[in-house]
Amino acid sequence: MDTSDQWIRERTGIRERRYVKPGEGTSELGAEASRRALEAAKLGPEDIDHIILATLSPDFTFPGSAVIVQDMLGARNVGALDVRNQCSGFLYGLGIADAFIRTGQYRHILLVGAEVHSTGLDLTTRGRDVAVLFGDGAGAVVLGPAEDGRGIRSVHTHSQGKYVKKLWLEAPSSRCHPRITEEMIREGRHLAEMEGRAVFKHAVVRFPQVIREALTANEVDLDDVDLLILHQANLRIVEAVASSLGVPLERFFNNIERVGNTTAASIPIALDEAVREDRVRAGDRLVMAAFGSGFTWASALVEW
Ligand SMILES: CC(C)(COP(=O)(O)OP(=O)(O)OC[C@H]1O[C@@H](n2cnc3c(N)ncnc32)[C@H](O)[C@@H]1OP(=O)(O)O)[C@@H](O)C(=O)NCCC(=O)NCCS
Numbered sequence: 001m002d003t004s005d006q007w008i009r010e011r012t013g014i015r016e017r018r019y020v021k022p023g024e025g026t027s028e029l030g031a032e033a034s035r036r037a038l039e040a041a042k043l044g045p046e047d048i049d050h051i052i053l054a055t056l057s058p059d060f061t062f063p064g065s066a067v068i069v070q071d072m073l074g075a076r077n078v079g080a081l082d083v084r085n086q087c088s089g090f091l092y093g094l095g096i097a098d099a100f101i102r103t104g105q106y107r108h109i110l111l112v113g114a115e116v117h118s119t120g121l122d123l124t125t126r127g128r129d130v131a132v133l134f135g136d137g138a139g140a141v142v143l144g145p146a147e148d149g150r151g152i153r154s155v156h157t158h159s160q161g162k163y164v165k166k167l168w169l170e171a172p173s174s175r176c177h178p179r180i181t182e183e184m185i186r187e188g189r190h191l192a193e194m195e196g197r198a199v200f201k202h203a204v205v206r207f208p209q210v211i212r213e214a215l216t217a218n219e220v221d222l223d224d225v226d227l228l229i230l231h232q233a234n235l236r237i238v239e240a241v242a243s244s245l246g247v248p249l250e251r252f253f254n255n256i257e258r259v260g261n262t263t264a265a266s267i268p269i270a271l272d273e274a275v276r277e278d279r280v281r282a283g284d285r286l287v288m289a290a291f292g293s294g295f296t297w298a299s300a301l302v303e304w
Contacts, residue, residue, distance in 0.1 A: 013235025017135030017260030019118035027068035029138035030114035054089025087292025089264035095155035113264035114138035135260030139268025231290035
């Protein structure tokens with residue numbers, strides 16, 4: 001493809017991204033992240049009462065990838081739900097898990113964000129605006145009831161479906177019979193299509209809005225937030241959000257430089273790294289936020 005490291009770094013902050021090995025799918029990455037999350041939580045697969053997996057790149061059109069992860073982990077035959085909300089998928093999943101745990105329906109929920117983008121990228125000049133952004137990856141958390149008043153304070157989710165075509169993958173489509181044709185492939189309709197500037201423009205408005213929504217709902221001042229983890233779409237977006245909120249960039253955790261945009265996996269990967277690097281400590285107040293295809297956007301405020 002006709003591009004340069006400099007072009008990509010200046011516009012996105014991305015230097016590296018990870019791709020799966022041939023034959024590896026979203027569920028393999030999700031299962032591996034889940035094993036590490038279970039280990040960190042000192043729990044086994046038998047302790048999991050429900051599985052939620054967020055992805056826009058399931059192994060198959062159906063069934064979803066959560067059931068495959070259930071099998072790979074050797075978990076009990078518990079419910080396994082796929083969430084289809086792209087970059088906001090992990091936070092949408094967090095909202096569902098939080099509600100389930102609050103009602104007492106489930107005690108331990110495994111929440112996974114996993115993506116394989118590499119097999120769907122056009123690595124020629126035609127696809128360069130999209131291809132340079134995305135990488136493969138997975139992250140996972142195990143959620144359970146908090147006994148000391150800490151935990152998830154609130155989750156906020158939004159959508160605006162009129163912008164479906166600003167960032168989408170059209171085919172295969174249940175509107176077409178057959179769902180994909182050679183002509184559609186020739187036209188590149190099986191590849192993600194993005195109006196980068198429109199996405200950027202909306203993202204830098206929605207991120208601050210939804211972050212403020214979480215703060216207002218919890219009567220928390222931005223100064224009292226220890227760390228912000230934004231979906232890693234583009235470092236320039238994070239910088240714009242930081243400046244719009246008036247928060248120094250150092251209070252945001254960023255790893256896009258090494259992993260690129262991993263969609264639903266982006267927040268849990270960043271969260272895992274932040275915890276392992278001691279950037280999140282017991283008692284810290286954490287805000288997470290996402291924006292992406294749909295459009296969808298979301299935030300969560302957590303007392304760690
Ligand atoms: C994709 C993005 C980096 C493009 O940056 P931009 O400054 O808007 O660039 P444009 O799309 O206007 O393209 C400018 C030029 O660079 C070219 N270009 C696009 N991708 C390129 C690449 N990888 N390498 C080199 N040139 C590229 C374009 O073809 C265009 O050329 P032209 O002026 O000759 O037509 C930017 O729009 C963006 O980050 N948007 C948000 C995307 C995002 O976060 N998506 C995921 C949301 S979850």
